[in-house]
Amino acid sequence: MLDGCTPWPEEFVDRYWAAGHWRGNTLDNLLRGWALAYGPRTALVHGGSRITYAALNRRVDRTAAGFRLRGLRPGQRVLVQLPNVPEFVITVFALMRIGVVPVLCPLPQRASDVAHLVRVTQAVGYVGPSTHDGFDHTAMAADIAAQGPFLRRVFTYEAPGTSSPFGGGLTTDPAGCHYSPLGSIDAPPERALTLSADDVALLLLSGDDGAEPRIVPRTHNDYAYQARAAAESVALTENDVLLAALPAASHLAFGCPGIIGALSVGGAVVLAEASDPAACLAAIGRERVTVTSVTPAVARLWLDALAEARADLSSLRLVQAGGAPPDRATAGRIAAAGGCRVQQVFGTAEGPLVLTRPGDPDATVPATHGRPLSPDDDIRIVDAEGNDVPDGEPGELLGRGPYTVRGYYREPELDARSFTADGYFRTGTLARRTPDGDLVVTGRGDRTPGPAAGPRTRP
Structure with missing residues (x-):
């Protein structure tokens, strides 16, 4: 159990396992099973694009490996503040696949709340749009990174047809925070980690x-x-x-x-x-x-x-x-x-x-x-x-x-x-x-x- 969390008492753990409620499978591993069972079926629809279960699992694998290359490690926390796009689902599952804990943050939350979440969770990363509905999420993340020691990796999502302000590569600001386009987070899949469903x-x-x-x-x-x-x-x-x-x-x-x-x-x-x-x-x-x-x-x-x-x-x-x-x-x-x-x-x-x-x-x-x-x-x-x-x-x-x-x-x-x-x-x-x-x-x-x-x- 992550430090700072309260576990269920053992008698209740035994009860929920015995009843079949808890089955010992992580959410990211469940996705692997869904991809095997439903591979060619459509999993996600966004506008005119469609992603099958098999393609979704492959993208999660490659994104997870890309996050690892950017220095994310098991047990760390990353804020995810994305609109309803396939990248939201891919990012959440990819982070879980490498043992990183996503913090799901609705888009309307602004600097005071996001800074609070970074501080309490000691989040090392932020995934959000460059801008959305006229609000500059990247500037907000940069301000928060400059205020404290935790946030050091920002991954920016760009809507199709737009370009990243960072081009296609990695940029570092004076505070030592690294900025990468989310679309550049891609690498050959690695050997799967052994994770616990109790985590x-x-x-x-x-x-x-x-x-x-x-x-x-x-x-x-x-x-x-x-x-x-x-x-x-x-x-x-x-x-x-x-x-x-x-x-x-x-x-x-x-x-x-x-x-x-x-x-x-x-x-x-x-x-x-x-x-x-x-x-x-x-x-x-x-x-x-x-x-x-x-x-x-x-x-x-x-x-x-x-x-x-x-x-x-x-x-x-x-x-x-x-x-x-x-x-x-x-x-x-x-x-x-x-x-x-x-x-x-x-x-x-x-x-x-x-x-x-x-x-x-x-x-x-x-x-x-x-x-x-x-x-x-x-x-x-x-x-x-x-x-x-x-x-x-x-x-x-x-x-x-x-x-x-x-x-x-x-x-x-x-x-x-x-x-x-x-x-x-x-x-x-x-x-x-x-x-x-x-x-x-x-x-x-x-x-x-x-x-x-x-x-x-x-x-």
Whole structure:
């Protein structure tokens, strides 16, 4: 376990292994298996480009070797702040393949938060666009590198048709930070490293209450289980096409089941760089998208644009709606417009994940968030004194389970406030349990770790 992380107690480790939740395979090694099983099938779609599973795995191999040549080593941390492009998926898997821990950072995060993340994680690298939507990410990285001893490698992504300010090679600034175009990170594959599925696979961000982002360590075992179980909960198959319209670095888009879940079953992932209604609605019709995830705000924008867009949504079978409380009106509009099922989802990067199921009664879906993902999720709803409340009464939602972390990364004081002595995570959200056993998240309490759709952003 990475230094600064809290492991699960042995009795829970044994329980999750015995139940088959944890299977001892790293995410990057799972990709090798998916490439063997689904090699010629399309894995990623971005605009007019398509990448097969076999090609994706080859690019991950060569990028991983290229990162090694640039000096990255197992156990180090690298911030990844990229739009929804194939390079995001390739970079994350390539870093994991050489034992480097990617820190998934949404694009809107700016200098104060990124500098905080570099400082806390002691990140040695940053992968981001040269510029995006008029913001100079390279200049931000250079400023952060000049302020401290950690950040020394910056890899810049350039959109197709644009050129890198560094040309095709390596540039070094006066602070000793090295800059390379991400497209130049390529080398013949090396012998595979032996990595442990108990290790931290990636660091996610949580928190939208105005505080600095909280850093959430997720292991290969727990994140692979979460994505797999979420995919099973919606009967995801190789015939599904998932549209990733929310930021790929967000929890909902990446692993609920998201990109990881779709790849795990041989499905195709369509990467949309923005949730723009015209572009996303057109992509649904063009690529015959079957599953996508939205926030209620994004859903309303799409629905309002439908008449003018004249989009063909007939391929959609499921739309995940992430957020709390449940938005009944929007869920009803989605179902009517797309002729599809809606899945209400609530979760945090820390866990637990609560969602409705496709087979739930029609009255359940718009009004509740359903049930926890895992049969081994322990859920409590408690009052201000920590006592369990009766069904139907509101209280704070607490959870622990095979994909719910036991602590933040290098935050012992925050852990003391956020986790109970027996390992329950205090979500900071108010919820109640219905007589049928479904959960309804109704709002936020005093401590608000943030929704599954991703962390808050700061100007």
